[in-house]
Amino acid sequence: MADEIVNVNEFQEFARQALPKMYYDFYAGGAEDEHTLKKNVQEFQRIILLPRVLVDVSNIALSTNILGYTISAPIMIAPTSMHKLAHPEGELATARAAAACNTIMTLSFGSSYSVEEVAASCDAVRFFQLYVYKRRDIAVNLVQRAEKSGYKAIVLTADTPRLGRREADIKNKLIVPQLKNLEGLMSTEVVSVKGSNFEAYANETMDPSLCWRAVPYTCMRCPLNRRVEYRASCHNQF
Numbered sequence: 001m002a003d004e005i006v007n008v009n010e011f012q013e014f015a016r017q018a019l020p021k022m023y024y025d026f027y028a029g030g031a032e033d034e035h036t037l038k039k040n041v042q043e044f045q046r047i048i049l050l051p052r053v054l055v056d057v058s059n060i061a062l063s064t065n066i067l068g069y070t071i072s073a074p075i076m077i078a079p080t081s082m083h084k085l086a087h088p089e090g091e092l093a094t095a096r097a098a099a100a101c102n103t104i105m106t107l108s109f110g111s112s113y114s115v116e117e118v119a120a121s122c123d124a125v126r127f128f129q130l131y132v133y134k135r136r137d138i139a140v141n142l143v144q145r146a147e148k149s150g151y152k153a154i155v156l157t158a159d160t161p162r163l164g165r166r167e168a169d170i171k172n173k174l175i176v177p178q179l180k181n182l183e184g185l186m187s188t189e190v191v192s193v194k195g196s197n198f199e200a201y202a203n204e205t206m207d208p209s210l211c212w213r214a215v216p217y218t219c220m221r222c223p224l225n226r227r228v229e230y231r232a233s234c235h236n237q238f
């Protein structure tokens, strides 16, 4: 391992060496045979930048605007759960990094620190990512708490009617801690002899019937978030 980490691949190798295998696999792994995970990397390799030579690039502007917030470059922090599995400071450190880089952090529904703890820790511009459970009161509770804590938008995750079958987590019998944001609302502990309690928990709680109808339901409870546009064709179905 080089003394100084200079790129993302080296960070990944460093993490592999530093973390317990169970947690490294959780962060690095994908579902089933991991076709999509591999494609994610391969497809980026197909993008080649064409340099324009003899152009004055002494003054370049990468900054852009997201929902009215100016960020330093078109790069934001995507929601990823349970940062504390990697480091005790978890999402508090991630939020500090977002503030230092002048970008936006999207806090995961499944964060290790609560909505309120992350909000109190620094002044980064924050969005909150929402999973919609069968128990809709959970979504309402979290949207209201996010709004009260100064989160600027709700990022609705729409691709998880079921959690992908993450084979590494099953083999490792991954046990995830109680989700901080759900303390006092519901238990996320699932005892499963088959292995990963994460898959069992997620598939019991997620709402597979989630569709566009849920969007206004959620937004009505978040005044900041009323500027949602519906695709007319979808909207007409209701």
Ligand SMILES: Cc1cc2nc3c(=O)[nH]c(=O)nc-3n(C[C@H](O)[C@H](O)[C@H](O)COP(=O)(O)O)c2cc1C
Pocket (backbone or CB within 6 Å): 026, 027, 028, 040, 078, 079, 080, 081, 108, 109, 110, 129, 157
């Ligand atoms: C370890 C890990 C945890 C994740 N946790 C969440 C999560 O809690 N909520 C969510 O909406 N997406 C989650 N994601 C998905 C990411 O936000 C992101 O969409 C994914 O890495 C794919 O990136 P892409 O959409 O740019 O391909 C997670 C991804 C990883 C790798």
